[in-house]
Amino acid sequence: MSNHNYWLFKSEPSSFSLDDLKNRPDATEHWDGVRNYQARNFLRDQIKEGDQVLFYHSNIAEPAVVGIAEVVKGGYPDWTAFDPGNPHFDPRSAPEKPTWYMVDVRFVRELPRPVTLSQLKTIPELAGMALLNRSRLSVQPVREEEWAEILRLAGVDGT
């Protein structure tokens, strides 16, 4: 029995890739700029330090899960929403009453074999994943069995 939860975070590699995360100081970055309420709720209420994250590259020729990251800081206010100069500025969000939240994640590993979206679609056990039904949710929960199956497909030994 594990004491952490599993998630999948999407990113367009042209704006932020797994390699970008790996190359950050301490291989750590703020997962900021999420402006969707359902994703916000996960970030604010459920995503905790120690949780494990599938890093997914979206909006490319072959979308795929490409790596693993770990949450090193649970949900806290996304201050990019407070900064008028920031592309993610949102005047409705105030420091006293933040609308948006973020977490910090650290690079863990690249997958030996990326697991492509088309591959995931062929696995009946994964048909319930938000990735396959709720295609626009950029932060989403992953069940432990789904996590294990995807890592198996990626050629990673059981964790």
Add this chain to the structure above:
DNA sequence: GCCAACGTTGGC
């Protein structure tokens, strides 16, 4: 680059 799907906004 196209465009369908979908979340959000705002007029009424």
Add this chain to the structure above:
DNA sequence: GCCAACGTTGGC
């Protein structure tokens, strides 16, 4: 509170 218009996401 409805729903049309709009903007964005993301697969293809």
